[in-house]
Amino acid sequence: MSADLSGGTSEIVVIKCGGSGALDVARLCEDVAELNAVGQKVVLVHGGSAEMHRLAEQLGVRLRHLTAPDGVVTRYTDAATLDILTLALAGRVKPALVSALDRHDVLAVGLTGLDAGLLRARRKKAVRAVVDGRLTVVRDDRSGRIVEVNAALLLGLLSAGVVPVVSPPALAEDGEPVNTNADRAAAAIAVALRARSLVFLTGAPGVLTDPADPASVLDTYRLPQAGEPAPAWVVGGMTIKLVAAREALLAGVPQVWITDGGAAHPLKVVSGDGPGTRVTLPEAPPTRPSP
Numbered sequence: 625m626s627a628d629l630s631g632g633t634s635e636i637v638v639i640k641c642g643g644s645g646a647l648d649v650a651r652l653c654e655d656v657a658e659l660n661a662v663g664q665k666v667v668l669v670h671g672g673s674a675e676m677h678r679l680a681e682q683l684g685v686r687l688r689h690l691t692a693p694d695g696v697v698t699r700y701t702d703a704a705t706l707d708i709l710t711l712a713l714a715g716r717v718k719p720a721l722v723s724a725l726d727r728h729d730v731l732a733v734g735l736t737g738l739d740a741g742l743l744r745a746r747r748k749k750a751v752r753a754v755v756d757g758r759l760t761v762v763r764d765d766r767s768g769r770i771v772e773v774n775a776a777l778l779l780g781l782l783s784a785g786v787v788p789v790v791s792p793p794a795l796a797e798d799g800e801p802v803n804t805n806a807d808r809a810a811a812a813i814a815v816a817l818r819a820r821s822l823v824f825l826t827g828a829p830g831v832l833t834d835p836a837d838p839a840s841v842l843d844t845y846r847l848p849q850a851g852e853p854a855p856a857w858v859v860g861g862m863t864i865k866l867v868a869a870r871e872a873l874l875a876g877v878p879q880v881w882i883t884d885g886g887a888a889h890p891l892k893v894v895s896g897d898g899p900g901t902r903v904t905l906p907e908a909p910p911t912r913p914s915p
Contacts, residue, residue, distance in 0.1 A: 635665065635820040636819040637664050637665070637820060637894055638666075638810055638814040638817065639652075639666060639667070639668050639669065640669045640671075640806060640807055640810035640822070640823070640824045641671070641721075641825045642824070642827065642885055646827030646884075646886050647885040647886065648886045648887075649720065649721065649724045651888060652825070653725050653730065654889075655889055655890060655892070656728070656730055657729060660785075664894070667778060667788050667790065667813060667817065668725075668788070668789045668790070669790045669813060670713070670718065670721060671713070671791070672709075672713045672791070675713075675716050675717050679712045680705075680708050685704045687705060690751060690765070691753055691754050692754070693752060693754055696863045697860065699803060699805075700765055701766045701767045701802070702764060702766060706766050706793065706801060706802075706803055710736070710801065713792065717791070718736075718789055719734065725787060730787055731786045731787065732786065732787040732788070733781060733787075733789065735790050735791075736790070736791055737791070737792055737793055737795060737809070738794070738795055741772075741774050742773070742777055742790065743773060743774075743790075743795065743804065743812070744772040744773075744774075744795050745768030745769055745771060745794035745796055745802050746769050746796070746797065747766070747796040748765060751763075766801075766802050766803060767802055767803040767804060768796050768803070769808075770794060770808065770809055770812040773812050773813055773816035778813070779817065791806060792806055792809060805868070807865050808864070808871065814872050814877045815871070815875040820877075821877075821878070821879040821894050822869070822877050823881045823882075823890075823894065824865050824880075825885030826861070826865065826884070826885060827885065828841070828862070828884065829887070829899055830845075830882050830884070830900045830901030831845040831901040833855075835862075841901060844902050844903075845904070847870050869882070869903040870903075870905070873903070873904070873905050874905070881894075881901065881902055882901045882903060883898065883899060884899065887899060
């Protein structure tokens with residue numbers, strides 16, 4: 625029996641599925657098919673960290689991460705890592721997702737940010753990172769921040785009834801590929817398409833106040849005010865998801881959800897009645913009365 629995922633018609637939902645290996649692809653594709661059946665238009669953005677690690681081990685490439693002073697963890701991307709990322713995402717993860725969608729009668733096309741200039745990024749000239757307790761400036765990182773999304777390409781595919789399946793890398797100013805965080809890519813795509821909902825599928829049931837206890841999941845997580853630190857229990861990959869959620873919400877995306885990619889129906893949150901955490905902007909600070 626399929627779940628009722630309705631909640632409107634002809635609206636765009638951007639879904640980011642994580643690369644941790646916790647995703648139930650068959651259930652995800654079943655829910656995407658159901659959303660299509662009720663008139664929702666879906667864009668699927670994916671990472672692939674589990675597949676990257678498998679491929680890197682096979683090829684003898686060491687993968688590393690950078691931790692920013694604010695605690696946000698990103699992947700360090702040298703030339704070898706960029707090759708691993710491209711091969712793993714475009715050569716393994718993406719074909720598996722597209723073929724799984726086809727088995728659920730969903731027309732899908734796989735794209736990287738390089739295709740038709742789908743994702744354009746500004747390469748980071750220097751990245752500040754904490755290494756062995758010391759602040760270090762990394763200058764050889766081949767990553768970037770998305771500055772433009774080819775929304776017309778995605779809208780054309782959506783209008784034809786096709787689900788775009790999108791991943792990094794992106795195109796930098798010099799036409800060379802750069803890595804870009806897939807969570808933030810999903811947020812940028814949701815903003816460019818004026819999506820109704822952005823859903824992050826992860827290996828947890830939502831935002832947890834105790835990362836070791838799934839029962840500590842929050843129904844709603846209100847982001848801290850700008851400049852305020854996140855709670856101490858926001859750790860690991862959740863930090864960048866909440867950064868991406870803030871970017872999407874500030875740019876006008878009405879709904880952002882974080883939920884379990886392995887749930888029986890992970891996209892039920894789109895209709896507002898599924899498990900998961902809804903992320904909201906902080907309350908406006910009180911204004912002082914006029915003298």
